[in-house]
Amino acid sequence: MLLKDKVVIVTGASRGIGRAIAVTAAREGADVVLNYWGDNDATYNRRPAIREVLDNIASLGRRAIAVEGNVAERDTGAALVKAAVDAFGRVDVLASNAGICPFHAFLDMPPEVFETTMAVNLHGAFYVTQAAANQMKAQGTGGAIVATSSISALVGGGMQTHYTPTKAGVHSLMQSCAIALGPYGIRCNSVMPGTIATDLNAEDLSDTAKKAYFEKRIPLGRLGEPEDVAECVVFLASDRARYVTGAALLVDGGMFVNLQ
Template identity: 60%
Template sequence: MSLLPGKVVCITGASRGIGRGCALECAKHGAGGLILHYYGDKDTQDEIQSLKQEIEAVNPSTKVVAVPGDIADPETSKNVVEEGVKSFGRIDVLISNAGICPFWDFLSMPHSVWERTRQVNLDGSFYITQRVANQMKEQTPQGGSIIGISSISALVGGGQQVHYTPTKAGILSLMQSCAVALGPYNIRANAILPGTIATDINKEDLSDAAKREGMIKRTCLGRLGAPDDIAGPAVFLASDLAKYVTGASLLVDGGLFVNLQ
């Protein structure tokens, strides 16, 4: 069963991790077009090329346009939307995923680390959400689905994440307020809160074997998450199965949050 037949999906931070997993899952579910944002350095250029090949293998009917740029720069969101609309004529779904988490001790954290994390995670989410929402408002038929990738960190603290957790709480709040602001235009806005997902963002942190094992033991399902564990819920929220779901937050953490023992 294809849940996204012919839909045009825009994904930020699509070259790796959760964004990449979402791109592949959307293609599997029949997306007609994918607008894939990526940072644009050598590594992400190589990754986006290999992702295009994977998408072609999964669904040759899914067309792809890739747009590079720093999501912290408002011009990047402008370019992403313009290039996407030029290629496909509309945008039906946004998965706002691009983010960073440079682990750092709070007391010695340079202000530049705080500023860069906020600019990428929260400012970037605002810029792309506003741009895509304006497109969804103007297109016919009006409407669409916006999904902000927040985090379990929106709900709990982390000693090395004092700069990161407020940005993820901000994304959750952004989606809640957008649900109110955009409802009149048939635009739904929801947040996904991943738990510990093994991606490049936490690769160095999880290289500590004791810490990794501790996280696994705290998770009810007995394993760390993978990008496709988030991609499935994202496809659901993007699809018409969730047509009456807006302003919601979906915790996808394998039971990490509820396990206090």
């Protein structure tokens, strides 16, 4: 029970890595605040998905609430923190995970694609981290913030010129926050997933040749699962990692070193 009786906020919790983080945190004893967004997306209504996560957490004997909101909006972080405090009395952990990756070529990329990706992935991480950190400071008992960066922070991608800078920014944000928040006992780290099988990249990996290429380049011989990342997030959020801050943990099956 690595997170026994901790209160954890997870952004982007309706699917993929965020969903796995939320359920794994509950399995390790946490009560969870689930953030989600995108109900107006005709291709993916997240309300049924978030209800499933709530049910999963309830079946584990833990409490959870869902808070709808776009992290790119400045007030969403504060609203999430308020909801956590109102429901559970405090905030111990933030898993800043929400992100988008609409693959697109560089030369004809519409400005709105770049700006939206930047707003969700980087600005959103900043606003939510700032809100959670202020609450943790006010509580006076420290805390842990773990952001989902990416192997893309370290390697380029021709269809990801708008995405890779945001993930490099998230990595850098956690390093700087580790320095800024260390005096308050708040640890800040990031995970850097490699190729993880989620609906975010399902269309891209539907190309069997591309999927086989990635599997060949991964020393462990398989794509990652969301739970592979979630277990690492929970470790970094737990007291087992009490002397770890400013770190970035590759969770990629060895893909990065094999690309060198």
